[in-house]
Amino acid sequence: STESGSSPSAAASGATGGKIGIDHPRADSDFWNSYIKYIPQMATELKVDLMNSTNSQNDVAKLVANTQALVSQGAKVMVMAPQDTGAIASTLQQLENKKIPVVTVDTRPDKGKVYMVVRADNRAYGTKACEFLGEKLGGKGKVVELMGALSSVNGRDRAEAFRECMKTKFPGITVFEEPTEWDGGKAASMLQTRLEQNPDVKGIYMHAGGVHLAPTLQVLKAKNMLVAPEDAKHVFVVSNDGIPQEFEAIRKGEIDATVSQPADLYAKYALYYAKAAAEGKTFKPGPTDHDSTIIQLPNGLEDQLPAPLVTKENVDDPNLWGNQVK
Amino acid sequence: MTTSTTPSAPTAVSAAGPRLRLTRFRDLTLVPVIVLLLVVGAFVDPVFLTPGNLTNVLQQQSALALVVLAEALILIAGKFDLSLESTVGMAPAITVLLIPAASGGMGLLAIPICLLIGAAIGAFNGFLILKFQLSAFVVTLAMLIVVHGLHLGLTGGKSLFELPESLLYLGSATWLGLPAAIWIAGVLFAVGIVTLGYFRVGRSLYAIGGNADAARAAGIRVERVVWTVFIIGGALAALAGILETGRLGGISANQGVGWIFMVFAAAVIGGVSMDGGKGTIFGALTGVLVIGLVENILTLKGVPGEWKQLVYGVIILVALMISRVAGGKAQD
């Protein structure tokens, strides 16, 4: 009963392989909204037979339900982005039993077989931010880290790498970790309080520009701390995501850097590998033709896409996804 | 309500006649809605009516259904419990911390321990509400934060996925071709329906929710029954946590978070009143099914994520109005 109803788009585009089911993780975040927008565009480019996408609204239980529905509607390959990597194990197991390959985007499931993980290295984000801030601050001073939610693996990866790097490379720097639950209001309150307590904070690391950028700028502005990098009072800010607003802020000198998490490449390679899976292709660890490396995981492969650090020097690079959206 | 009252005697007060008949069918209010959803679903996607898909819907709803069952019991007894949603995540998580996956024979203790934790939370809620005479809404609102806080604190916010087998079993096993979770939820609902319909202790919930003083005068040990209901509610939430854990294969720090809204929506559109003493377990079950079917149809239809919540909310609002109009009486 699963092969009923061939999709008209498949016939039109002459796609091969099989139907690809895709679940989006949430509809309320700028990064993911960009990703979601890239998907149909990339699907046309790659001639992928994409089913109606579902959205699990940041709820792993919904992700499981959506996956089941897509599979019963005939999906041969699944693309998903489980925001919670522990609770997806049995679903991956079931998909494996049904011989349905899975491509995960952005997160690496702890358990259960995956065909390919498409993500940038979140630990690298943390390290890059740490190195940038460490150098700018000359290895001493105070830094506030606006973290995401404790339950997010990407947030934890960034936090751990940042913490480790600070400890080993810049022991002179004090880090204040603020768990914001991805909530702009909480971030603003915590940053404001921390700045009151420590007016000599010289650096800020934000885990998510989409959530943290506006409140941070607003707090700094209110405290008259939003000054040019040349000014001695300047607070160095490193963000993460690479949304256009961050680039704008870099150009204005309000923040100093961001890690561009490539929404376009996430979309492109998620579908690229999904199509390859449908066609039965296999991949091996090693460098790829698109400036990335595939590494071996215990439960599959991971293509670690490049996530460049964007600063005033390269902010106008047209290849950055943030410069392509309008 | 009262599954029992059949109008038979010709002496029935004329005014009471039609109203009686309506109330009797009140817990069937949502049945036409369910039929409608089944028809709509069949048109939306041919997959919808396949046994596989319907089984999936039931399995997906089974954990939520247990929490709705718990909340329905508590609501019928005239109380309130918001903290159930936190118990769904916290009870299995703490169990895993107490009994790690590698603990061998101890693993068999996982389920009883998990249920005990849930029961303990319910007992503490009951203690604060009954002995301290605090408002149930407020106590359990605070407890919702406290219990989830404990979960976050003890796990450090991390997902747990090295779980004892026994904790995974119920949520993932298949019995006689159906997921065990469906059997479990089905049996517990049946027990609930029968107990509340045909047993003294079950009927006493209606008496307590309807008029606690009168129940007390009739010799019902109101405090004891209410406390027991809170304890059972906590244990059911913990069981829901076990089913969810098995289904997902891991426990995230967010397990259960936000469920309480759906739980209330399901119970209330199913005809359980917020004022106590009204509604049936069967009605609550139809509420759960409506919610599950709506979700499934929206998914099959591929409604874009950003519009899904709106469609969902509007459907709940409409179901509410239908159950209001069909139910007859004003709510308060």
Next chain:
Amino acid sequence: MTTSTTPSAPTAVSAAGPRLRLTRFRDLTLVPVIVLLLVVGAFVDPVFLTPGNLTNVLQQQSALALVVLAEALILIAGKFDLSLESTVGMAPAITVLLIPAASGGMGLLAIPICLLIGAAIGAFNGFLILKFQLSAFVVTLAMLIVVHGLHLGLTGGKSLFELPESLLYLGSATWLGLPAAIWIAGVLFAVGIVTLGYFRVGRSLYAIGGNADAARAAGIRVERVVWTVFIIGGALAALAGILETGRLGGISANQGVGWIFMVFAAAVIGGVSMDGGKGTIFGALTGVLVIGLVENILTLKGVPGEWKQLVYGVIILVALMISRVAGGKAQD
């Protein structure tokens, strides 16, 4: 039945004396808690008692405070509104869609339009509750989902950054050395305190919440007043949204989400009853302050993230017990 039993005998009158006096001071219950928090805070960090930090606390709480004010009004009138939290995000977001940043002179309309949207949501809630006679809890639960769903759907889930200046102004301006948000919240609370204390329309909220039928029989236009309260509540939530938008410099799709728990916690520990007719605006204000101070102290102390929620929940629970013990009467 005539439940007319209450004392006229001298024995009983003696009892009413102290009770009366207690109720009068009930809205001061949290004042000692606030003093305690100030002392604790001073020990935790020398920065705590500086004007700068205290100003920050007030500013951070001002948007929440307005929603608490709205909820307190609605609760005193004997109703319920859960959907306020969704209005906090939705009203300014829709405003921005209607009046983009680059719309020039139209920008001045942003604030009135935003308030109108909030008022319209309140009016719709009131309509469903009063005309359709649906339970306020349930209607506004569904509306919470619908309103947030509209926000998500119309913005496509995106954060809005390009905002008209006028929408940013109130939340970020400084008047006479204090953030404008503090002035606004302060003035509105003062208006609320005076109106509910000394004005006919304000007193009528207590009459309606205490006994709506009696209020109606005394010539109060109950429906009209309740409806007005819902509309004012919606507008206040929209104003809270404006302040929050200005403070954060953008509107995320999650603005306001989850606030309602804090709102109820603040109102209830401040002595506003869920049963209607009880509590004061001043009490609600003390509830907001307690929550703000607790949050500030936890941040200053640097309590690790994973334990924060637990500490927070426990403090609310303790504050509840204090206000229960000090307030005297059992809640229900």
Next chain:
Amino acid sequence: MKNHVEARNIVKRFGPTVALNGAGISIKEGDTHALVGRNGAGKSTLVSILTGLQRPDEGEVLFSGEAAPPLADRDAWRRRVACVYQKSTIIPELSVAENLFLNRQTAGGPIKWKALRARAREVLETYQVDIDADVLAGDLGVEQRQLVEIARALSFGATFIILDEPTAQLDGPAIERLFERMRALREQGVTMMFISHHLDEVYEICQSVSVFRDARHIRTAEIDDLPHDELVSAMTGEATATYTYRSRTAGTGVVLAAKGLSLTGRYEAVDLTVRSGEIVGLAGSGSSGKVGLAETLVGLRRPDKGVVSVNGTPIKDVPSALKAGLGFVPQDRHHEGFVPLLSIAENATIPIAHKLGRFGFVSPASRRARAVEMIKDLDIKTEGPDQPVGDLSGGNAQKVVLARALADDPKALVVINPTAGVDVKAKQSLLGAVEDAVERGAGAVLVSDELDDLRVCDRVLVMFHGRVVKDVPRGWSDHELVAVMEGIEQ
């Protein structure tokens, strides 16, 4: 004859309130014994102790000379004593059958609903209660509910029954039917304790009487040994004269008029005029439509047909009626009379709040001043105008409701069941206040189930099945009026 029930030296405190202070009672086997006392004297508290709902702080309860069972053993209590409590213990959401067998639907195992209904029908038949066992108790009227309570009380086979103010909500014929039943029970040897504020009922049905005052037992006597005056002074602690009805002449101005008023299902084609300086009574048996009519006169209900005008101004709702110069006391003070948490001052001044300050402001000082006046005028027993009305006794709370009706010096006054559940003395001052207002030039409509109340009226309109069937001038006899109310005589 030996004592069937005895309570000795009972002390019961509720926090600082002493509800019973060494009070006691003893009731002889087969007696119908009255317990009387003013509001708050401790009668209902004694009931809850005699039925095992509350534990006395001191003292003991004996049944036929034996110590009472432990509190936890509810069934043992219920075999000894059955009770119709002052507050209804019917659960509206459950069927009559289930209410009858609450918490004993079955001896064990699952409930057999069919058998339960059959048993319920049997019980109802045994006690000659004509109610369908299947309907929801909430759909029953007041009298029917009370009958269910009585049937339930009796079905335990107890030989001692307590009835706490059973007549407060019943009309004349229903009370008569209740008394029939009580007499029949007495024939069967059942002992009863009867509480009422209607002393004539006590004389009609009881053999002996105990008087409580201020939480103490004052006196017990055979009913024949205690004349009315002595009984009242035992209750009040002072000599109280019987109420003297005043006479007056009506003025010419019409203050309240209704033309062709109809409300489907309640009343039909009613015309009514009330002149200043007269009190018009509105009488009728249960469901005659008198309350519905009165509620229309004040704007609480909208008629299907016809107009009501106050002082010549047509009214459409309560606010417009109040504005036109109407004052009224609603049927049930707890339901729509007052807001329990608000103070006396505030409750009494809601309709005149706009006169206590400008621009919507209400001056607490002038509000207080007005309240102090009212407290003095109506002799309300309170510690001050700031006391919440919920803390007052029934009679005093009712005076506050009347004070509110009189607050704006109304031209027309509508008073519904003003003396329900109110003790003798409070009753007198309530009726006196209505007469005072009328002497000041108002016209009044007084709706009541009590003939005593109707005696202050200059004429009584009798309603039957929703129509005004007769206008009875002053000077009627009880018998005469009741006959009209019952539709026996036109």
